[in-house]
Amino acid sequence: MIGTMLRRAALSALVLSASLGSAAKADAVADFYKGKTITILSGFGAGGMYGIYSHVIADHMPKHIPGHPKMIAQFMPGAGGVKAANYFMTAAPKDGTVVGLLSQAIALTQVLRGGANVRYDASKMHWLGSFDTVTNVLSIWNAGTKVRTVADMKDQELIVGATGKGSIGYMNMVALKKLLGLKMKIIAGYAQLEALDLALERGEVQGRAATFISITTRKMDWINDKKITNLVQFSLRRDSAWPNVPLAQELTTDPEAQRIFRFLAAPSTVGRGFNLPPGTPPDRVAAMREAFEKTVKDPAFVAEAHAKQLPLDWVPAKELEAAINETVHAPKSLVDKVEKLFAGD
DSSP states (O other), X not given: OHHHHHHHHHHHHHHHHHHHHHHHHHHHHHHHXXXXXXXXXXXXXXXXXXXXXXXXXXXXXXXXSTTOOEEEEEEOOOGGGHHHHHHHHHTSOSSSSEEEEOXXXXXXXXXXXOBTTBXXXXXXXXXXXXXXXXXXXXXXXXXXOSOOXXXXXXXXXXXXXXXOTTSHHHHHHHHHHHHHTOOEEEEOOOSSHHHHHHHHHHTSOSEEEEESHHHHTXXXXXXXXXXXXXXXXXXXXXXXXXXXXXXGGGGOOOHHHHHHHHHHTTHHHHSSEEEEOTTOOHHHHHHHHHHHHHHHTOHHHHHHHHHTTOOXXXXXXXXXXXXXXXXXXXXXXXXXXXXXXXXXX
């Protein structure tokens, strides 16, 4: 009897100790964040999709973070998102006051464009989750070209614009050109999506490589007025909103080319990934992951996202980390083939 009572007392003490420990950790995180400002760092311009997501997140996430800090957006465009990712890894504070909303192609760019220009490791970042998966697309300006299908580019050259060479849009265009033997001239270096869109409307380029949602949330007149034709999408599955637009891997019967297209489609899972730099204290990482999940389930956040036509198909941290690691640690034989494809570009 006495032994049972002692065991129960010991168990109660352990439970109380664990509860107090959890409370202490929560208090420590709240104490740290109270009165502070968290910066959402994006590698693209304020007028693009990353900018829209950043502002909606900043409006709703603080109430779910212990201590209720403010959130602001900072934009650091350059090299298809590599500039911001390098800063995030090497110079940004590692205390939980800078959160990354970096390129969907962050892991792919690391694998394919590594070296002196890439100074980050996506697999070492602390991923909080992703707000949405993303489908990329090649769209052409109908008034600027007679091209209406991918097959047309076997005979007619298409001038296509993209952001930096580290962007997934640029990589998709190079793969499409080389694997399918198409006549394409690819112009990279547009610092922001707005500049690329303007170039398309002005006739400086005949097509652009970006995401579906960058059209549906910002340029619906392009679709409603039949100004563009979407030729091909880059993803692991067709977007339900565009079932008649073929996937790149469906345009070839070559197994190796199909494998490369699927590998390049990996960023679609990363989508609008949210992360913290390596070195961030574990208790703050855990608190921010919890705050992220509460935010994506917050009715007010969901309502504003829908009002701005932002799709939400959130990906949990573990699933996102698995996708990042699969790309970063892809078989060398596959990486070598893809690197050879991009050699000289």
